[in-house]
Amino acid sequence: MDAVQTASRQRSPGYAGTSLxxxxxxxxxxxxxxxxxxxxxxxxxxxxxxxxxxxxxxxxxxxxxxxxxxxxxxxxxxxxxxxxxxxxxxxxxxxxxxxxSVTNFGDGHRGSKDEAIVSIQTASITQVPGSPEYDLAIATGGDDTLVFILSDPATGRYWAGDADGLKDLVPADVQKGLSGKITEARGYTILTAAEAAERSQEITDLAVPVDGGGIRANGLSKAFKGTSSRAYDQACDCVRDSVTGEVWTADPETGYFTDAAGQSLPQGWQVAVGLDNYTRVVTDEKIRGPFLSVLWWNFAFAILSVLVTFGLGLLCAIALHKERLRAKFLYRTLIVLPYAMPAFAMLLIWRDMFNQDFGLINTMFGLDVGWFSNPWTARFAVILVQLWLGFPYMFLVATGALQAIPSETLEAAKIDGATGWQAFRRITLPLLLVSLTPLLISSFAFNFNNFNAIQLTTGGGPFAAGNSSVGATDLLITYTYRLAFGGQGAQYGFAAAVSVFIFLIVATVSVIGFRRTRAQEEIYR
Amino acid sequence: MSARSKTAGRNWWRHLILILAVVFALVPIVFVVSAALNPQGTLSSTGLIPTDGVSLSNVGDLFANTPFAHWYLNSIIVSGSAAFISIFISAIAAYAFSRFRFAGRRVGLMSLLLIQMFPQFLAIVALFLMFSEVTELWPAFGFNTLSGLTLVYLGGALGVNTWLMKGFFDTVPKELDESAVMDGASHTQVFFRIILPLVAPILAVTGLLAFIGTINEYLIANVFLTQPENKTLAIGLFGLINETNRNANFGIFAVGTLLTAIPTVAVFQLLQRYIVGGLTVGAVKG
Missing domain, CATH: 1.20.58 (Methane Monooxygenase Hydroxylase; Chain G, domain 1)
Structure with a gap:
């Protein structure tokens, strides 16, 4: 190998120097x-x-x-x-x-332990009798972050407070209206009541940290300084509630504060879980079962997608592969039209064509089939959609490959007495496959992870009653998508581990495929 | 039938297959056209052939009620520049893979394919975190900018396209380069003057593939562009038929779909003479 490389390096031509x-x-x-x-x-x-x-x-x-x-x-x-x-x-x-993929990153485990503690403390801020109260104006800072403009009616002092803390304001920079409401503050934009109402969730969530607690809004024009009932105790590495006396101890394994009964606070932090996510895929019965059932359909989907599109595309290419065929140009133009249509939009159109009540397919054939509610009709439907979207591309590819086969080869076969079918089966097809296998393999790899084809049509469904995690047409990638971003709380760490599995599967199949083709030799010559 | 088969002669089976394929190809497209012309503009009132008369009211509604013209322009800018730049980047890489022998060449080629097989959508979390920083530091390339989105698409410039190109570059005989070098050409002159003109077909094909790929891209654009005027066609149109408006907006969605197809069909027609030859590696005999 090295010898070959050195030899070819020596052969490489001596290029001239750069021109002006x-x-x-x-x-x-x-x-x-x-x-x-x-x-x-x-x-x-x-x-x-x-x-x-x-x-x-x-x-x-x-x-x-x-x-x-x-x-x-x-x-x-x-x-x-x-x-x-x-x-x-x-x-x-x-x-x-x-x-x-080796962490528990996801909902409830997004940040560091310190961030989790701050979040636990601010979430537990409550107004106690005698808490100081302030007049409040909601404002935004330079980059649209929310700022509380606070004034203490007793002392006449002003502050600006955001998630980072309080800052003193010079009274001269603040203007008050007739009603006593703050109307202007230099460097900040005061929001109108309507603008503030739009961000009410953000306003409720904002707690300006101060010593021993924080300042929260109470409605849109008042704020109070509350104390957090829960505080972190370094000595026992735990969170203690000063009102109820409950104690949650930090668990570095799971990234949660857990009490004696095993109940955890919702705010956790990101910890390394080693290979847990990977072993979960292999050993956890609740995961492994769906994973395997999705896997076989995923293979079937990818292989069928390639086979049917290549089959129809090749058939059309062969039908058109004839000199002076009538309307040749028209046929070609019309057949490639689906390829030019935007795929994402056509997937949505197909979804609506399969609609049970007013979809085109049912009205055209006078049927009343709930295409997407039965596993097998749903699978048939998505393959049909794949066929429509994909066969024009295969048609183009096969046309090019057919034209590249020297006509003398086929004529020689004819002279030797081969029938049209024999010539196709023994000469044309093998030659085609040699030049097209790399494309077929990359088509397989693409369809194995064809997220849009499923997500935009069936959405993975139909789902069995009582099981919303895995649908009959789910591919690994749509299944993982729901794990990562789905309604039951995001589990990025676990989803990342699953996508490593997906990668290993596709990569293995493709590498084997490439090794088995003679095209490999050409690419590496 | 008998008169037909007489004129078509021995080619009747070819016509049969082709007519069936054309019908299959056209039904959904005719349906979209019918929905676009349907004056009621709803899914439930749309058939294969417009029955309630035809009108262009959906076209007016699309432009009046949505920033469709903005979406259109954004998509053309992003897809056009991403396709153009990525073809250039891919072509120079393919030149290196085809003409030079260097350590890591095999590994490099194989890695390009393998990286594409990683489910990219999970990387969106990483891209989101990355670009939150970028938006702070360099707003010109941050969220809600077309330049940032284009940049992310360019990350995929090296990939399957590079393979297709390399295969095609290999069919251009090396003797051509060598004789040019004899005449005193530098390596850049060999690339720009000798190779590029000869590989125009594969540039056309990969350019078209890249264009179609980016104009259809949904997931990343959806994270990147959130303001209505900034959207691309894919996210804009998708938003039109969300769960609540699926039936009512079907007509304007169909108009949008047809208008989206225009640039692709135009590019396709423009490049058609190259495309059949370019799609197949080695289809051009050296």
């Missing part, structure tokens, strides 16, 4: 890169993100190193732009997903 135009273009582009880098670094310095500054500096230095030396590192010169984008917007997100 090339030099000018290169200097201009590197100038743009430098300007962009400076533009990108300034906000990073402002935010004191030294790691960010380092990354930008390193990337810029790399680009200069690669492009400033003529006729060296040629492959890198051509690969770097795409690779940088690939790393930033595909590999980093995938690595992030991998890193969350």
């Amino acid at each position: 135009t090339g030099l000018v273009v290169r200097i201009t582009l590197l100038g743009v890169v430098a300007a962009l880098a400076v533009w990108a670094v300034l906000p990073l310095i402002g935010a004191r993100s030294w790691i960010g500054v380092g990354v930008v500096a390193a990337a810029t230095a790399l680009l200069f190193w690669i492009y400033l030396t003529p006729n060296k590192r040629l492959p890198l010169k051509y690969l770097v732009p795409g690779t940088l984008l690939l790393i930033a917007f595909q590999i980093v997100p995938v690595l992030f997903t991998l890193s969350t």
Whole structure:
């Protein structure tokens, strides 16, 4: 292998040096890169993100190193732009997903332990008799964050408070209206009652942290300083409720504060759970059962999608593969039309065509079938939709491949006495498959994760009575989507582990497929 | 039938297959056209053929009640620039994979395919967290900007398209490069003057695939663009037929669908002579 590479490297031609135009273009582009880098670094310095500054500096230095030396590192010169984008917007997100798959990241486990404690404390702030009260105006700061403008009627002092804490305001900066309401505060925008009402949930949730508790709104024009009844105790690593005396102890395994009876507070934090998410897929009966049933349908869906679209596409291509066929151009134009229609919209149109009450399919054939309420008709329907969306592409691909088969080969077969069918079966089809297998495999991989095809039509359904987690047409990816973003609370960590499984399955099948094709040799020659 | 089969001769079976395929291909499209022309504009009143007369009232409603023109422009800008730039990025990478031999070439090619097989939608959580930071630091590329969305789409520039291109580049004989180098061409001149003109068909095909892919993209755009005027066609149209308005808005949705198809059909017609040849790796004999 090494010997082969060295040999071919020696064979590679000696390119001429850069021309004047090339030099000018290169200097201009590197100038743009430098300007962009400076533009990108300034906000990073402002935010004191030294790691960010380092990354930008390193990337810029790399680009200069690669492009400033003529006729060296040629492959890198051509690969770097795409690779940088690939790393930033595909590999980093995938690595992030991998890193969350060994945590319990999800609803109730989003932040750190400190954030969970703050959230427990502010959630328990209550007004007790004698709590100080303030006049309140709801305002927004520069970037549309909610700010409480507070005034103490007794002392005449003013504050601005947000989730980070209180800040004193100079009385001269604050204007009061006739009714005593605050109407202006320099640097803030006071919201009207209607604007404030729109954000009422945010207002209720905001607690301005102060010593021993926090300030919360009480309606839209009053605020009170309350004390939190629950406080974290470093000594016992627990949360104690000063009113009821209950104690919740931190459990570093699950990322929850749990009391003696095993009840947890809803606010938890993100902890590493090791391979728990992975073993859950394999061992937990509630997960493994659905996973396997989804898996076989997922394979059937992907394989059938490829087979039916390729079958019909090839049939049309063969039918059109004839010189001087009447209306050839018209046929071709009409057959590729579905390919030009926006797929997402047509999936929704198909969904409505299968509607039981006023869908086109039932009215056209005088049926009354609830297509999406029976598992098998629903599966038939989604495959039919796949066929419609996909066969024009296969038709185009097969047409191109048919034209590439030398006509002498087929004529020779005819002379040897082969019938039309024999010639097709023994010569045309094998030749087609050699050139099209890579495309068929990537079509399989695409359809294996074809989220839109299911989500926009059946939504994974029909669901068996009493089981809303797995539907009959669910693919692994739609099933995982509901795990990650679904109604029962987001479980990113677990969903990430499932997507690693999906990746391993698709990648294995595809790699085997590629290895088995002769196209491989051509690609790697 | 007998008169027909006489004129069609031995090709009758070809016509039969093709007519059936055309009917299958056209039924949903005719249905969309019928819904677009249906003056009532509801799903329940739409048949395959308009029965209550035809009108263009849905077109007027679409433009009057939604920022459709904005969506349209946004989609053209994002899909057009993402397709154009990603084809360029992909083409230079394919040139490297096809013409140079270097360490990591095999691994690089295989990784490009494998990365695409990771279920990307989970990465949306990561992209969301990333771009929350970006929005703070560089609002020009943050949420609700077309430039940010385009940038994310460009992350997928290297992928299946690079493979298709590389396969096609391989069919251009190396002797062409070598003789150009003899005549004193630099590697960039070989790429721009010799290779690019010869691989126009595959550029057309991958360009079209990239365009169709981004104009249909829904999940990422939905996270990125939240303000009504900023939306692309995919999210805008999808929002029209949410659960409550599914029946009532069907007519204007159908109009939107047909108008969305126009740029794709136009690009398709423009590039048609390249497409059949370009879709198949090695279809052009060297």
